[in-house]
Amino acid sequence: MAAPFDLNDDSVVVIIGTGAGGGVLANELAQKGVGVVALEAGGRYLPQDYVNDEWESFGQLAWTDARTTSGDWRVAKDFSGLPAWIVKAVGGTTTHWAGASLRFQEHEWKAATTYGTVQGANLLDWPIDAAEMDPWYTLAEDKLGVTRTGDRPGLPGNNNYKVFEAGARALGYEQVSTGRMAINSDESRDRMMCQQTGFCFQGCKWGAKWSAAYTDIPEGEATGNLELRERAHVARILHDDTGKVTGVEYFDAEGNLQMQKARIVCVAGNTFESPRLLLNSASSMFPDGLANSSGQVGRNYMRHVTGSVYAVFDKPVRMWRGTTMAGIVQDEARHDTSRGFVGGYELETLSLGLPFMAAFLDPGAWGREFTTALDSYENMAGMWIVGEDMPQETNRVTINSDVTDQWGLSVANVHFDDHPNDIAMRNHAYKQGQAIYEAVGATRTMPTPPYPSTHNLGTNRMSANARDGVVNRWGQTHDIANLFVSDGSQFTTGAAENPTLTIVALAIRQADHIAREMAAQNI
C-alpha cells in the first residue's frame, strides 16, 4: 500500500476538500493508480454518527467558521454570519444533500447564446456541451445510483409528494414524478433501500442516499492510493518562481502548520472557500491571488433562484415522513420568455422539521400571524423552487481582512444582489407553487424567502477564453497548468437543475483528463 504519503512527496495530487467534487475526484484518481493526498477541514462522520435531530445535526456537520455578508439579499439580514448552509466534514455537503440528480438541459450549456443579452448579467456559454457531457453524466448516474436512470426504478411518493402531485396535475402540469434521486429505491449496489426516515438533510443513517463519505472515499482508500487527512485546513497554496504550484500549507488536527508538496493541486472547497483560498494565496508574483489574471476569481457567484412555498390544509399531511425531496414538477424548467424572464425553474417537494420550520418559515417574524402557521404544522405541505439565476460580476466573494477565522486567516465576504430576472422568476414560481396547493384545497399558502444558500456556484468559472473566466474546459486554471478547480465554483452558469450530478460528472471527467496528462508527462 502506497498511502500514507510523505509530506515531501512531490509526486502526489493534493485535493483540497472532499465533497461532491473533491471526494469523487480523489476516488477516481486513486482507481487509476494516481497517488492522492486529500485534505479535509472537517472530521469524519458516518451513518452510525448521524442524528435525526435538525439542530444537533447542524452542530455536528455544518460549516460554521466565520464568514460575512453584504448585498440586498434577505439572507444578509436574517443570517448575516451564515450565507450558506453547507457542510464541513469528510464527504462535504454530500452528507446533507437531498439527492436530487438532474442533468442540465441542452440549451443551458449555452446560456449566452440562448438568452441573448440580459442587462447586468455576465452570461457566458460553457466551453462544453450536452453531447460531450452525455457519457460522463451516465457514469455519474451509475455511480450515484440515480433513480429513473439506467434500470433503476423511481422512489414511491410520500404524503408530501401526493399533495404536490395532485395539485400539479390539477393545474395541468405533465412532467410530475418522484424525480431522479441518488437514493436507492431497491436493494442494489452496496447501499440499503430508502426506509423513508425523513432526515435526508441530516445524513442518511441507512446509507440509502449516496454520499461521498461512505462510498467514494472508502473505495478510494481501499486502493492504497488515497490518503485522506481529516481536520486539515488548507491555508495557502504555494508556488515556485516559474509560477507552478508546488504544494500547500495547512493546519493539521493539532493546529500545527504543515506543508505538503504536490505535483498537482486541485481546489474543491465549495464556492466560498475555493476562491478565498486562491485570493488568500496572493504573492508578489500573483498580487491579485492565484489564477486571477482575468480578475474573475470570486466573481459571478450564483445560488439559484430559490424560495419555498408552504401550504396549510384542513387535514393532516405529515410532510416530514419520508424522503425530503423526492418530488418534482419540470414543466417550468423550459426557457420561455413569455413568462417575463429567461431560463426556467424546477419545483421540488421539501419538508423541514418543526425546529427548522420555526427558524426558516419567515425569519424574524413573530406574533400570531406566524404562530398560527406553525400551529398547523401537521397539516402543512411544502415545496422548494430551484431556478437559474443570472451571473453578475458584482455578486462575489472577496477577502474581508477585518475578520479572521480560528486560524487567523482572513474570511470570505459574500456579496449578493438579486438580478431583476431572478426576482421575476421567483415571483412567477411563488404564484405557480401557491396555485398548485390551492388546487387541492389549501386554506393558506406562504411564499417563503430563500434560506442560506445550499447551492453555491460560479466563483471560478469555466471559459473558453482566459480573459472571461478562471478555468478551461477541464477545470484547469488558465494561468497555472498544475492547478485545477474541481467543485461547483467552476460553473459558468447555474442552469435550473440541482448542481451535484453535474459536479460529479465534471469530476469524473477531470480525473480522466488529469490521469492522461500525467501519464503523458504534460503536467
Next chain:
Amino acid sequence: MMSDTASPKGLTRRQLLSRATAAGASFVVGAGFLAAPDAAWAMETVALKPETMATLIQMARDIYPHDKVGDEYYVVAVKGYDNADAAQGIEAGIAALNAAAQGKGHANYLSVGWERDRVAILRGMQDSPFFQQIRGNLVTGLYNQKAVWPIFGYEGSSFEMGGYLERGFDDINWL
C-alpha cells in the same frame, strides 16, 4: 421548575399560594419564586426578580403565542436568563418594557389585559437589541424542546423505529 408536589422550600401548594401575590392574570410571585395561579408549576429565581421572570415569560408567550402550549414550556425557554451574567441586561430590558406600558397608561406590562395591547407595546420596541435577543433565542429555546414537538404533531427522530416505510409515509387518505 417544579410540579405541584414539590414547591419552593418544601411548601405545600396552599402554603405557597398564601405567600404569593398576583402578577397579571397568569402568574403569582413571592420572595424568590413565581408560580401559576393554581400552582400547577412553580419556579425559584436566583438572579432575576420573580416579577421580572414573570414578565419575561409573558413576553415570550406574546412573541410566539401558542394557545396549545402551556406556560411551563415558555418557562424552560427563558429560564436560562436567570443567572448573574444575564440578569442586569434582562432587568434593564424588562424595566424598559414596563416603562413602555406605563407610557400607554398601564401600571406595568403584566397588567395589560389584552394580548393585542401587549403586542402593540412589543411592536414599539421590536428593533431593540433586547427584544431581538429574546425573540432570537426563543426560536431554538421554545421550538427545539423535544417535549413541545408532540403538541404540534411533529414526531422527531424516526430512525430507531425503522423510518416510516412501514409506518405511514404515504398514508394520506383525503386527496
